[in-house]
Amino acid sequence: MSTTIAxxxxxxxxxxxxxGPTVLVSARHNGESNVMAAAWxxxxxxxxxxxxxxxxxxxxxxxxxxxxxxxxxxxxxxxQAQLTHAVGSHSxxxxxxxxxxxxxxxxxxxxxxxxxxxxxSAWLACRLIPxxxxxxxxxxxxxxxxxxxxxxxxxxxxxxxFENTDPSWRSLHYVAGGQFYLTGDSLTVKxxxxx
Amino acid sequence: MSTTIAxxxxxxxxxxxxxGPTVLVSARHNGESNVMAAAWxxxxxxxxxxxxxxxxxxxxxxxxxxxxxxxxxxxxxxxQAQLTHAVGSHSxxxxxxxxxxxxxxxxxxxxxxxxxxxxxSAWLACRLIPxxxxxxxxxxxxxxxxxxxxxxxxxxxxxxxFENTDPSWRSLHYVAGGQFYLTGDSLTVKxxxxx
Numbered sequence: 533m534s535t536t537i538a539x540x541x542x543x544x545x546x547x548x549x550x551x552g553p554t555v556l557v558s559a560r561h562n563g564e565s566n567v568m569a570a571a572w573x574x575x576x577x578x579x580x581x582x583x584x585x586x587x588x589x590x591x592x593x594x595x596x597x598x599x600x601x602x603x604x605x606x607x608x609x610x611x612q613a614q615l616t617h618a619v620g621s622h623s624x625x626x627x628x629x630x631x632x633x634x635x636x637x638x639x640x641x642x643x644x645x646x647x648x649x650x651x652x653s654a655w656l657a658c659r660l661i662p663x664x665x666x667x668x669x670x671x672x673x674x675x676x677x678x679x680x681x682x683x684x685x686x687x688x689x690x691x692x693x694f695e696n697t698d699p700s701w702r703s704l705h706y707v708a709g710g711q712f713y714l715t716g717d718s719l720t721v722k723x724x725x726x727x
Numbered sequence: 728m729s730t731t732i733a734x735x736x737x738x739x740x741x742x743x744x745x746x747g748p749t750v751l752v753s754a755r756h757n758g759e760s761n762v763m764a765a766a767w768x769x770x771x772x773x774x775x776x777x778x779x780x781x782x783x784x785x786x787x788x789x790x791x792x793x794x795x796x797x798x799x800x801x802x803x804x805x806x807q808a809q810l811t812h813a814v815g816s817h818s819x820x821x822x823x824x825x826x827x828x829x830x831x832x833x834x835x836x837x838x839x840x841x842x843x844x845x846x847x848s849a850w851l852a853c854r855l856i857p858x859x860x861x862x863x864x865x866x867x868x869x870x871x872x873x874x875x876x877x878x879x880x881x882x883x884x885x886x887x888x889f890e891n892t893d894p895s896w897r898s899l900h901y902v903a904g905g906q907f908y909l910t911g912d913s914l915t916v917k918x919x920x921x922x
Contacts, residue, residue: 551902552766553747571747572770572771574767577781584769584779584867670772670777670869671772672771672869691903692902705746705900707746709915711913712913713913713914714912715900715910716908718907719805719909720905720906722809723816
């Protein structure tokens, strides 16, 4: 693991998703690992941190995360835009070497038997909260975040550092047809003292 | 209504949320209207378009949308950052003139008895799909999008126009403590021909 990676306080883990980035979802079951892209992931609660993610029935990753009850949500960087599009466009069913072709390198955090994607800016280890009706009807999965880490070049002291770091660390926000927007400039408004 | 506002094909309505912007949620019931901010809103399906939004039990907007079964999700602009923070920080219960103080101006689209916030870049008229377990346990609301419109200065021909328009039209992505990121540069990757 890179020495620039540090744990994130779980109380601030929601901030890793609050700006609405496109994410990578990864899971492992019975020794099989896969990674897909998802634009439809969202924070759900602060403490304990929870999130939602929409995962289609067609995906191999869904079978793995349903099998293991665990998965990873990670935040890819501008430098990983092509990788993100590739893992979002191909299925492991059609392309068994999908991960190598896309340039995905996996690593682990101690104590978590999960496939974490190297080079991302942040990682959230998730434990599925089974909600069969949501999963079946809406492809909607709810999970509790049980571990969080970030590369301190992108997220440090509880805040994204996009203003202070190379633009290649910015998050991706997918639209359609291979087009993403990068996270842009910071804008801070006056906060009412009365709050 | 401004003549620059046009309907958005429902099949492309998901693109109004796909980049993960912070949104305004508004609702009306028995003649009472309110508006709040929500960073936790997300597309859920393409066709018919559906979305999720997390709305706390403490909010007045929640009572209104539960009462009427309808609400609006709209995408505020960089020019509305202070307004967005204000409606996200104050409750109608404590501040009955909250909307005027925040500078909110409401309007309607014909056929929709809903409070639409003027000056936004896009609007999604939503019909609640009642899911009491999600609402009670997770503050999570699911809705079908039954109408969509955008200001063509910001979204036209099925695509955001951020590269071609004034930066004040960019979307907001909230982090914490009054800090937002704006939607940034566009990045298009190579799309595999085999897809």
